[in-house]
Each structure stands twice: as C-alpha cells, then as structure tokens.
Amino acid sequence: MSDGQIVVSGLTKHYRNVRAVDNLSFTVEPGRVTGFLGPNGAGKTTTLRMILNLVTPTAGAATIGGQRYADLAEPLRHVGAVLEASSAHKGRTGLNHLRVVAAGAGLPRQRADEVLAMVGLTPAAKRKFKGYSLGMRQRLGIATAMLGDPKVLILDEPANGLDPEGIRWMRDFLKSLAAQGRTVLVSSHLLSEMQLLADDLVIIAAGQLITQGPVDEVMGSMSGNTQVRVRTPQAEALTGVLAAQQATVTPGGDGALLVTGVDAPTVGRAALTAGVELHELTTERPDLERVFLDLTAGKAGIR
Amino acid sequence: MRLVRAELLKIRTTNAWWLFGLGALVMLALAFLVNAVNAIQLLNNPEDVPAMSPEQAEQVRAQADVVFQAANLYTSGQFFGLLFVMLLGIVVVTNEFYHQTATTTFLATPRRTAVVLAKLVTAALFGAVFWLVTTALTIPSTMIFFAVKDFDNHFGDWEITRALLLNLLAYVLWGIFGVGFGVLIRSQIGATITAVVLYLLGTTAASIIFTLLRVWLDAEWISELQVIVPSIASQLMITGTELPGSPPQWVGAAVLIGYAVVTGTIGTLIVRRRDIG
Ligand SMILES: Nc1ncnc2c1ncn2[C@@H]1O[C@H](COP(=O)(O)OP(=O)(O)OP(=O)(O)O)[C@@H](O)[C@H]1O
Ligand SMILES: [Mg+2]
Numbered sequence: 001m002s003d004g005q006i007v008v009s010g011l012t013k014h015y016r017n018v019r020a021v022d023n024l025s026f027t028v029e030p031g032r033v034t035g036f037l038g039p040n041g042a043g044k045t046t047t048l049r050m051i052l053n054l055v056t057p058t059a060g061a062a063t064i065g066g067q068r069y070a071d072l073a074e075p076l077r078h079v080g081a082v083l084e085a086s087s088a089h090k091g092r093t094g095l096n097h098l099r100v101v102a103a104g105a106g107l108p109r110q111r112a113d114e115v116l117a118m119v120g121l122t123p124a125a126k127r128k129f130k131g132y133s134l135g136m137r138q139r140l141g142i143a144t145a146m147l148g149d150p151k152v153l154i155l156d157e158p159a160n161g162l163d164p165e166g167i168r169w170m171r172d173f174l175k176s177l178a179a180q181g182r183t184v185l186v187s188s189h190l191l192s193e194m195q196l197l198a199d200d201l202v203i204i205a206a207g208q209l210i211t212q213g214p215v216d217e218v219m220g221s222m223s224g225n226t227q228v229r230v231r232t233p234q235a236e237a238l239t240g241v242l243a244a245q246q247a248t249v250t251p252g253g254d255g256a257l258l259v260t261g262v263d264a265p266t267v268g269r270a271a272l273t274a275g276v277e278l279h280e281l282t283t284e285r286p287d288l289e290r291v292f293l294d295l296t297a298g299k300a301g302i303r
Numbered sequence: 304m305r306l307v308r309a310e311l312l313k314i315r316t317t318n319a320w321w322l323f324g325l326g327a328l329v330m331l332a333l334a335f336l337v338n339a340v341n342a343i344q345l346l347n348n349p350e351d352v353p354a355m356s357p358e359q360a361e362q363v364r365a366q367a368d369v370v371f372q373a374a375n376l377y378t379s380g381q382f383f384g385l386l387f388v389m390l391l392g393i394v395v396v397t398n399e400f401y402h403q404t405a406t407t408t409f410l411a412t413p414r415r416t417a418v419v420l421a422k423l424v425t426a427a428l429f430g431a432v433f434w435l436v437t438t439a440l441t442i443p444s445t446m447i448f449f450a451v452k453d454f455d456n457h458f459g460d461w462e463i464t465r466a467l468l469l470n471l472l473a474y475v476l477w478g479i480f481g482v483g484f485g486v487l488i489r490s491q492i493g494a495t496i497t498a499v500v501l502y503l504l505g506t507t508a509a510s511i512i513f514t515l516l517r518v519w520l521d522a523e524w525i526s527e528l529q530v531i532v533p534s535i536a537s538q539l540m541i542t543g544t545e546l547p548g549s550p551p552q553w554v555g556a557a558v559l560i561g562y563a564v565v566t567g568t569i570g571t572l573i574v575r576r577r578d579i580g
Binding site: 045049052053054055056069070072075076079081083084085086087088089090091092093096099100101103104105106144 | 410
C-alpha cells in the first residue's frame with residue numbers, strides 16, 4: 001500500500017429509527033492530521049467503525065489506500081485505531097495485552113515492549129489493566145494502535161481523560177506521525193485543541209457532511225463572521241459614520257462596539273476622517289468554536 | 304493457527320483457566336468418592352437393594368456389573384467437568400464483550416469466521432486438556448481402588464476404552480457448546496447463569512418430564528428419547544455396558560456432534576453479521 005488515503009463514499013447507516021450516518025463522503029490525505037468534528041450523536045463513531053469494518057454500512061463504502069479494511073491481508077500493519085468502547089481485559093497486564101494482540105496479528109513479540117516504551121508505559125508494563133488510570137488506558141490504546149507500525153491512524157476522541165500534559169503529548173505525537181507522511185484521522189470535541197492540531201477538517205452534523213477542507217479554508221469560508229471591536233467615548237458618532245459604510249454595529253456589552261461588514265483599517269480611517277477618538281481597535285477572527293457552532297447550528301442536539 | 308495461539312495466550316494471561324481447573328478437580332475428587340462408595344455397595348451386595356418395579360430391578364442388576372462400575376469410575380467427574388469446560392468456552396467469547404476487547408480482536412482479524420473458528424478450536428483443546436488431566440487421575444485411582452477391593456479393573460477392555468474415548472469426545476464437544484452459547488448470550492453473567500441453570504436443572508427436569516411422559520403414554524421408547532438432552536447424551540456415552548431402556552452409546556455421540564455442529568455454525572453466522580461497538 002503506497003498511499004494511505006482514506007476515501008469515504010456514500011456511507012450510510014440506519015439504525016432502527018435513526019439515520020446515524022447519511023450518505024457521507026469525504027477523503028483524508030496522508031501526511032496531514034485531519035480533524036473529524038461533529039456535535040454529540042453526529043455519527044462520528046459510527047463512521048469510524050464503518051471504515052474499520054466493525055459496523056456494516058447500510059449503503060456506501062470506505063477504502064484505505066484503495067482497499068476495504070476487510071480485504072487488507074495484514075490490517076494492523078496498515079491501519080492502527082484507537083476507539084471508544086475499546087479496552088483491555090481488567091485482569092491482564094498491559095504488556096500481556098499487547099502480546100496477545102501481537103500474537104493474533106502475527107507481529108513479533110518484542111513489538112509489545114517497543115510500543116509500550118513509545119507511549120511511556122514501561123514502568124506499568126507488569127501491572128494489571130484494572131489498576132491503570134484513564135490517561136494510562138488511553139496510552140495503552142495508542143500503543144496497541146502502533147503495534148504494526150501502521151501508515152494510517154484512526155482515533156476516536158483520543159484526548160478524552162488526558163490531563164493538559166497528556167493532551168500536549170498526544171498533539172506532538174500525532175503531529176510527528178503526520179510529519180512522517182502517515183495519515184492521521186482524529187475525532188474530537190475539543191475544538192481549541194483541534195485548532196492547534198489539525199491541518200484539515202471534516203465537519204459533520206446529523207450524519208451529513210457540513211464542510212471539508214484545510215483548516216484555513218474552512219475558517220476562511222466563515223470570514224464574513226470576522227468582526228472588529230472598537231472602544232470609543234463617542235459611540236453615537238462612530239455608529240453614524242459606519243452605518244453610512246454599510247457596516248453593522250452592535251453593542252459589545254462592556255462598552256465596546258462590535259462592527260461587522262468592514263475591516264479594521266476601514267473603521268480606523270472612518271474614525272480619523274470623522275474626528276472620532278478611538279481607545280481600542282482589534283480584529284476578532286472567529287475561532288473554530290464559533291465557526292463550528294455557526295456551521296452546525298440547528299443540526300446539533302441528541303437524536 | 305496464530306489465532307489459536309493468541310486465544311491460548313488470552314486464557315493463559317488471566318485467572319479463569321486455573322479457577323475452573325481447580326473447580327473441576329475438586330468436583331472430580333467428590334465424584335470419584337461418591338462413585339467408589341456406590342461401586343462397593345452394588346458390587347458387594349447386588350441382591351441387597353430394595354426391589355422396586357421389575358424394570359428398575361433390571362437396571363440395578365445391570366449396574367451391578369464390574370465393567371459398568373469400572374467405566375463409571377474411570378470417567379468420574381464428567382458431569383461437572385463438562386460444566387466447567389462449557390463455562391470456559393462461554394468465557395472465551397463473552398470476555399471479548401465484557402472487557403470490550405472485541406474491537407481490538409476484530410481489528411486485528413477482520414475475517415470473523417477465522418476468529419470464531421480459533422475460539423472453537425481453543426475451547427475444544429481445553430476440553431481435551433481437562434479430559435487428559437482428569438483421566439490421568441482417575442485411571443490410577445480406579446486401579447488402586449479395585450486392587451484393594453480385589454476386583455478385576457478391566458483396563459484395556461474395549462468397553463472401557465470406548466467409554467474413555469467417548470468421554471474425550473464429550474469434553475471436546477462441550478467446549479464447542481460453550482462458545483456457541485457465549486455468542487448467543489453476549490452478557491457474561493447472563494450466559495454463565497443461564498448455562499449453569501440449564502445444565503443442572505435442565506438435566507433433572509428433562510428426566511422427570513420423560514419419566515412422566517413414559518408413564519402417561521405407557522411407552523418404553525419414550526425414555527430412549529432422553530438422549531436428545533445433551534447432558535444425558537454425554538452420560539450415555541460413557542457407560543461401559545448397555546443399560547436396559549437406553550439406546551447404544553454411539554447414539555449419544557451422534558446427538559452431541561449434531562448439537563456441536565449446530566451451535567458452532569449458528570455462532571459463526573451471528574458473529575459474522577453483528578455490529579461491534
Ligand atoms: N448500536 C446502535 N443502535 C442504535 N442507534 C445507534 C447505535 N449506535 C449509534 N446509534 C445512534 O447513531 C447516532 C450517531 O451515533 P455516534 O455514536 O456515531 O455519534 P458520535 O458522533 O460519535 O457522538 P459522540 O460525539 O457523542 O461520541 C446517535 O443518534 C446514536 O444514538
Ligand atoms: Mg462518538
């Protein structure tokens with residue numbers, strides 16, 4: 001498998017009375033971290049499980065490097081996955097857990113020790129899984145995914161339960177994997193974290209694709225939402241001038257004004273021309289959270 | 304093959320196998336004791352039993368045979384041994400759901416039929432090991448016991464060898480039942496309790512029902528039908544001599560193989576279709 005591209009086409013899953021995933025299509029490129037976003041119940045987990053042949057789609061298909069997961073001869077050597085509701089036997093040690101998986105996948109036994117060291121769990125190697133903290137469990141999950149040194153990584157909410165240190169470790173780890181040319185698809189709720197981590201975004205809601213593309217593009221498509229924050233003792237005068245320029249001015253609550261429709265230089269020039277005194281002038285780009293909430297507005301909510 | 308190795312490793316890296324093994328050994332000791340007491344009773348005073356109906360008297364006479372008692376002793380512990388083997392088979396499957404390792408297992412091997420086959424083979428192997436250990440204990444014990452009591456131990460007789468081999472078959476097949484059962488009832492506690500209750504109560508209940516039916520319909524052949532109950536079929540397989548009112552041993556084997564094929568196939572089909580997660 002030369003290419004680790006993931007192609008999802010027309011993927012659909014109906015449960016008894018929910019369309020968990022509805023004709024969803026997107027692609028995930030190698031060498032980049034792709035963030036997979038959507039409100040609770042959007043169908044992220046279902047989609048990832050369908051890509052991995054754990055859930056049978058009602059319609060559509062997904063391929064990894066051109067092949068369906070079920071057709072991969074040695075899947076763990078191509079794809080590593082960390083999923084929700086995936087765990088280890090409580091009474092088995094972390095090292096033994098990895099050895100069992102390695103044995104089943106036909107991977108050399110010492111890979112278990114190697115990946116354990118990679119995630120920093122070597123000190124807990126001989127401890128039973130039930131004694132692991134949430135963060136340790138996530139790390140063991142990542143170690144399991146890395147057993148076959150895969151070209152493609154798929155992670156469902158990997159940051160769950162990690163402390164700030166752990167989240168940072170995870171971010172650096174995933175970025176380094178992408179930098180090595182691997183494909184990294186990661187779902188998350190932590191939007192600020194995604195903004196730091198992802199190169200590309202796939203946003204879904206109610207089982208349907210909302211938008212897909214590089215982070216800048218997705219954010220840029222919402223640049224109409226960029227606003228300028230100004231503070232002035234002559235609020236009325238400024239509002240008058242800006243209204244003439246087709247700008248919308250709303251009170252910002254704390255005495256500032258929020259201006260949309262024009263950029264900061266325009267506001268500054270207008271103020272100068274009108275002789276209005278300014279105390280603050282800043283451009284406020286929408287953050288991912290704003291974009292996300294705007295994009296999925298009305299489609300969020302538990303189904 | 305590597306999947307079977309992985310399954311064996313799964314069992315070896317947890318506590319279940321030696322807990323079940325220990326349970327089986329304790330029950331084996333008890334069963335041997337009971338059987339030995341029974342044997343002394345029947346072999347020493349065959350006529351000294353309170354006679355009931357003519358058929359029952361005939362049954363008792365048949366059991367007062369040395370070969371029958373020898374086979375019974377050599378295969379001591381089967382009743383609970385089979386139960387433990389079935390429980391192990393159940394655990395081999397339900398562990399994957401109880402501990403949420405099914406995802407990892409099926410990610411490593413998307414060909415689910417292969418996974419189920421490996422589990423069937425593993426459970427069957429464990430059944431064989433249980434048989435080996437129990438038989439290795441009962442053979443010398445029986446020989447010593449018979450030597451002390453001055454009976455011929457009949458070891459090497461075809462009837463005895465047949466009982467021992469069919470007993471092995473029973474152990475293997477009950478491992479397979481366990482896997483099938485675990486697939487049907489995914490909940491570990493649910494599957495275990497249902498299996499134990501069915502095994503213990505079901506055997507007795509079936510005997511009672513068949514007896515009632517026989518009396519009611521006044522037909523002898525009804526009691527031969529009992530063999531369709533798996534645990535009764537297993538007991539039939541290990542009798543050394545043919546008992547009046549029971550079908551020949553091979554019928555028990557055929558019934559059990561039938562059940563094993565059905566449970567194994569249904570289990571495989573279900574796992575192939577099921578969504579994981
Ligand atoms: N096995 C199932 N049976 C019935 N409905 C299901 C099943 N699995 C998921 N669903 C439904 O499908 C929808 C999508 O669920 P999914 O778990 O894929 O969402 P998600 O995006 O991962 O949500 P979250 O962010 O909360 O993890 C939900 O409405 C859920 O109730
Ligand atoms: Mg989810």
